[in-house]
Structure formats: C-alpha cells, structure tokens
Amino acid sequence: MTGYSALPRPGAAPFTERTPRVVAARKLTRRAEREKAGRFLAEGANAVEAALTHALEDGGTVHELFVTERAAAQHERLLATAREAGVPVSPITDRAADGLSETVTPQGIVAVCALVDRPQETVLKPGAKLVVVLVDVADPGNAGTVIRVADAAGADAVVLAGDSVDPHNGKCVRAAAGSLFHPAITRIRDVDAALKACSAAGLRTLGAHGYADTELDQVSFDEPIAWVFGNEAHGLPEHVLGTVDLAVKIPMYGRAESLNLATAAAICVYTDAMAPRRNR
Amino acid sequence: MTGYSALPRPGAAPFTERTPRVVAARKLTRRAEREKAGRFLAEGANAVEAALTHALEDGGTVHELFVTERAAAQHERLLATAREAGVPVSPITDRAADGLSETVTPQGIVAVCALVDRPQETVLKPGAKLVVVLVDVADPGNAGTVIRVADAAGADAVVLAGDSVDPHNGKCVRAAAGSLFHPAITRIRDVDAALKACSAAGLRTLGAHGYADTELDQVSFDEPIAWVFGNEAHGLPEHVLGTVDLAVKIPMYGRAESLNLATAAAICVYTDAMAPRRNR
Structure with missing residues (x-):
C-alpha cells in the first residue's frame, strides 16, 4: 500500500491533470502506451465494479482508482469494495477526469487495470x-x-x-x-x-x-x-x-x-x- | 419540374451553404422545422436509394436531391434513378453538404423527402x-x-x-x-x-x-x-x-x-x- 486510504483523505487536495500519476494514466488512452505499460483504463461505475470483482475473485489486478468528489459521493459502495481489494483510491479534479476519459460524458471514476487478454x-x-x-x-x-x-x-x-x-x-x-x-x-x-x-x-x-x-x-x-x-x-x-x-x-x-x-x-x-x- | 436536369448541368455553379434552398434544407436538421415543413433529410447512398425506391414503388415523395461533385461521380446509377423518379438534382459544394449532415462523415448525397410516418x-x-x-x-x-x-x-x-x-x-x-x-x-x-x-x-x-x-x-x-x-x-x-x-x-x-x-x-x-x- 502507498499511504492512500480507500476513501480520499478529507481535505487532501485532489490530483490535477498535471499531477505525474494522472499524466502517466492519461497516456494509457493511447494503444502503444497501454502495450508498453501493460495497463489500461476502465472508466465508469460498471467497468470499475467489474474490474474490482475480477480482482477479488479471479486474480485480476487493479493498480489504482481515480475518483472525482462527485463520483465518490455517488459510489460509496464501490470505494468500499476497492478498500476490500486493497486498491489505492486517489481523488482527482473534474478536469483530470476529463483527460482520462475517451467518452463524451466522463463519469469521474476510472480504474487503472492490468490488461485482461491472455495467451x-x-x-x-x-x-x-x-x-x-x-x-x-x-x-x-x-x-x-x-x-x-x-x-x-x-x-x-x-x-x-x-x-x-x-x-x-x-x-x-x-x-x-x-x-x-x-x-x-x-x-x-x-x-x-x-x-x-x-x-x-x-x-x-x-x-x-x-x-x-x-x-x-x-x-x-x-x-x-x-x-x-x-x-x-x-x-x-x-x-x-x-x-x-x-x-x-x-x-x-x-x-x-x-x-x-x-x-x-x-x-x-x-x-x-x-x-x-x-x-x- | 423546375428546369434542373437529373444530372447537374456541366459548368453550373454548385449551390453553396448560403443558397436559399440549401439554407431551407439545412433547417430540416431541427425537429420543429421538420414538423412545420413536413419534410426531412435522408443522407447517404443507402438512404437515398431507399427513398427513391419508396417514391417509385410505394407512393413516397422525394422533393429534391442534393449532391456534391464527388458523390455524383460515385453514384451515377442513383442519379439515373432520381431522373426516372422525376426528382430534381442540384449540385452542392462540400461545405453545403457538411451543413446538411448530422453525422461526422458527410457522404455528399442528401435527399429532401416527405415525412414517412403515417396515421x-x-x-x-x-x-x-x-x-x-x-x-x-x-x-x-x-x-x-x-x-x-x-x-x-x-x-x-x-x-x-x-x-x-x-x-x-x-x-x-x-x-x-x-x-x-x-x-x-x-x-x-x-x-x-x-x-x-x-x-x-x-x-x-x-x-x-x-x-x-x-x-x-x-x-x-x-x-x-x-x-x-x-x-x-x-x-x-x-x-x-x-x-x-x-x-x-x-x-x-x-x-x-x-x-x-x-x-x-x-x-x-x-x-x-x-x-x-x-x-x-
């Protein structure tokens, strides 16, 4: 663990689009960077929930969860599941969330996961x-x-x-x-x-x-x-x-x-x- | 018919996005204008072909066909069908075609049709x-x-x-x-x-x-x-x-x-x- 609690620390400043870990995650919107890092972004509550279940039940890996203040309030149960799975949760700004999204309506909750394909x-x-x-x-x-x-x-x-x-x-x-x-x-x-x-x-x-x-x-x-x-x-x-x-x-x-x-x-x-x- | 031949006249300047008939057609991208005019736009070769067949076989109405120079070269058979159906064909610029399109990749061929819904x-x-x-x-x-x-x-x-x-x-x-x-x-x-x-x-x-x-x-x-x-x-x-x-x-x-x-x-x-x- 890295010192992050599963719920964003009260008062901690959220990561911005310039925070190095967000910058690194944003690169994963490009295929070549995903291949290099062996990681990808799973955005939205459905995908994050499935990623966490996959980690808890099938040996999948979720490296980190980014969440905006609004999404954290909407998805308390998911954040509890992340804690159970030992996944660090980091608060991010809305603008950082936009940068991690490849869709028109960012949901404010994004997991960094290990690639799922297998030999x-x-x-x-x-x-x-x-x-x-x-x-x-x-x-x-x-x-x-x-x-x-x-x-x-x-x-x-x-x-x-x-x-x-x-x-x-x-x-x-x-x-x-x-x-x-x-x-x-x-x-x-x-x-x-x-x-x-x-x-x-x-x-x-x-x-x-x-x-x-x-x-x-x-x-x-x-x-x-x-x-x-x-x-x-x-x-x-x-x-x-x-x-x-x-x-x-x-x-x-x-x-x-x-x-x-x-x-x-x-x-x-x-x-x-x-x-x-x-x-x- | 209105003096337009079914193939754009050689040398005739194509309609631009400011030509009144193109301006009128562009309004049909809005629902309220469609209801008022009783007309809508069918864009793309598939839709235009179906609209013309509908006009020839089932009593549907195609009021006009707009086509860019490039699309006219690609769809000669469709323009012949339009002629057979007595539909006026008007050449338009690429920019005018963009304005008539609600999709990301305009196809350059757009029919103005009577609404298809029935009582x-x-x-x-x-x-x-x-x-x-x-x-x-x-x-x-x-x-x-x-x-x-x-x-x-x-x-x-x-x-x-x-x-x-x-x-x-x-x-x-x-x-x-x-x-x-x-x-x-x-x-x-x-x-x-x-x-x-x-x-x-x-x-x-x-x-x-x-x-x-x-x-x-x-x-x-x-x-x-x-x-x-x-x-x-x-x-x-x-x-x-x-x-x-x-x-x-x-x-x-x-x-x-x-x-x-x-x-x-x-x-x-x-x-x-x-x-x-x-x-x-």
Whole structure:
C-alpha cells in the first residue's frame, strides 16, 4: 500500500491533470502506451465494479482508482469494495477526469487495470462450448458491444483476430459495460492461426456472411461452436470464408439488405445459446 | 419540374451553404422545422436509394436531391434513378453538404423527402404479424438500428411511442440504413393508446424487461406479436409493464447484467421471426 486510504483523505487536495500519476494514466488512452505499460483504463461505475470483482475473485489486478468528489459521493459502495481489494483510491479534479476519459460524458471514476487478454493456449482449449471470433473489427464500440453480448450468452472466450481494435480501448471498455472482465479474451494477429486454434479446441467454426447458402434457422447447434464475424464494412475476407467449417446467413424476411455487426452477432450467438434450452 | 436536369448541368455553379434552398434544407436538421415543413433529410447512398425506391414503388415523395461533385461521380446509377423518379438534382459544394449532415462523415448525397410516418389507424390493423413498439427511446442511433432490425425481421410496422425520438432525425435515418422507408412507421404520443391499438389489431403485446419471470426461450410465437421496448437507461415504465400481455426476459447465461437496447431488440424480434421457420 502507498499511504492512500480507500476513501480520499478529507481535505487532501485532489490530483490535477498535471499531477505525474494522472499524466502517466492519461497516456494509457493511447494503444502503444497501454502495450508498453501493460495497463489500461476502465472508466465508469460498471467497468470499475467489474474490474474490482475480477480482482477479488479471479486474480485480476487493479493498480489504482481515480475518483472525482462527485463520483465518490455517488459510489460509496464501490470505494468500499476497492478498500476490500486493497486498491489505492486517489481523488482527482473534474478536469483530470476529463483527460482520462475517451467518452463524451466522463463519469469521474476510472480504474487503472492490468490488461485482461491472455495467451491463446490458456483461452482456446477443449471444453469450450461457445467462442466469438472478431476478424478485423475496427470500431471499438462495436467490439465492446459484441463482448457484452458474448458474456450475456455465456461465451467462454472472445478472440480479437487480425487487425481488430484493441479491446482495452476506452470506447470498447465503455460499450462492454463490465463484460470485458468476464469471458476470457485473447488477441491473435494471424487469422488462420486463430481458426486453427478453435478447431483444435474442438469447436466448429461458423462464419457469418450475408451471401451464405445456409440460413441461421437451418443450423443445428449440438456441437461446440466458434462464431466468426468480420469487419463492419467489408465482412469476412474470402480466405476466411474458405476456411470456416460453414458460412451462415441471417435470413432477411423484409427489405433490409443486412444488419450491423452488433445486432447480427447478437442474433447468431443467442440463437446458438438458446437452442439446447428452447421450449419446443 | 423546375428546369434542373437529373444530372447537374456541366459548368453550373454548385449551390453553396448560403443558397436559399440549401439554407431551407439545412433547417430540416431541427425537429420543429421538420414538423412545420413536413419534410426531412435522408443522407447517404443507402438512404437515398431507399427513398427513391419508396417514391417509385410505394407512393413516397422525394422533393429534391442534393449532391456534391464527388458523390455524383460515385453514384451515377442513383442519379439515373432520381431522373426516372422525376426528382430534381442540384449540385452542392462540400461545405453545403457538411451543413446538411448530422453525422461526422458527410457522404455528399442528401435527399429532401416527405415525412414517412403515417396515421396509426393505417399502420396498426388486423393482419399485422410482427410489430415493434419503442417507448421513450431517446437515442436516434438506437431507434434507427431497431428500425433496421425490424425491417430485416419482416416487421409490418414500427411504433414510436411516448417521448421517443423523431425517426426523421439524421442520426436515426443513417442508422436505419434505408430501412426507415420499409416498415410502416407511426408515432403515438400516448403509450396506453399505442398498446390498445396493438391489442385491437389482434397483436399479443410482449414487453422486454430484465426482471421478468418468463424467459425468451420459453415463449411460443404462434400468435401475431407486438414487441415493446423501453428507454435505453430506464427500460419500460411500471405502468407499461402492468399493461402488456406478458413481460419477457432475455436469459443471461454469463455474468453480464443486461444487454443494450439494439442487441436486446435484435434477439427478441429475430427469435420471434425465426420461430415458425426453425428446423427442429
């Protein structure tokens, strides 16, 4: 411990945007700095709560919690949880909080956490029932929303493959609403290697594709499955479609040509997750 | 027609942000002006194409098409369709296009259209099989995404009830990716009246609610259904939950507490739409 109590000391001047520890934390809004430090920022009450639970229950690490006066008053229970987890809490000014935020409406509560992604061999292994693979997904909000959907559906893991966005990006963390700390997360630069690792773990690979012959309502879900989704604008590359076990199309019953990535992923992953439990 | 050919006249100076017709169109980025004029802006190739198809096939009205030089070169086929539909096309500067856009990346092609919503009695009537009702939905991007999902699932209608956002908002139009012109759309300020109109049309009303007793995988979908979704932050109000025929919860198989509005709506509406077609 560093001499900080879990509640900001009464009368202690809050850190400003020029305080060295805030300056260091602010650098974590950049991907290269996150990689170098092995740390990222989890902003907002949802994300901070999930980070602290992850630290208390699953061996995750929260290095520090920054909180504005207003947020401290709103989130007393979270600060108590931080104390329980042995996490130093530092008061910051509103302006310092703005600098640590990558979103339009800073929430005034930000945790500095150890990166959550893990080596692929500890994530993709036999026994996994449901895995989500994102290939070249560019928008951090989309990636975060899909991680949240994967968590809700009980996925064992999320793989960020190819040129996909860093899951520790602030907009991704925010969109994941705490779920970044739930499924196991791994990053695999080589897409073919990612698909091979899924197959080796006993997962059938299904690629979502708007022009596939097989429609989602014709697929049986009696095997462990890795769902593979492509870039928002371009979908899955040809070579990936040639590699997956089956390409699957969401049926279009109306006149829309397609769905966006997050809603398409939600439909595919939940149709799969609900199949064995369905009342029919 | 007004003397404009469907392709901008070679050598004609494009309209600027100060040209009266562009100034008048720019006012349509405000809700009150849209209501007064009975017109709205459909920006981007997807939306413009859907607007023109709507005009050619379903009696919709496109009053005018504004296009930058660059967008005109990219979308020659769309300009030909505009000519076929008898829609005047006016060249505009990039700066004028910026002023007509409510999005970060203006696409340089914007149609001035008649509002698409219709009186409720022409929209909610016996024979409808699938309807989506949004109650107090605040974010236009969410509303547009749900309209796109409803279209893809073959919904007959989308009802914007209570304090919901104007579906003609530029961000909603963009997120709907053309689908704003597909399902019938109506706005009903009084939520109880909206639910009564659904019931009178023979629809069973299902309210999505995170704490409902009935889970989605236990629901049978052998009747026409109106899905009712609430505000992003607060969900459905108590009095609405007391009024719907059944409250339904999406099962949470992992540790996420909830899903966002668009992904929740996608899962509910598609589970319903696929049920009668499912291969089991």
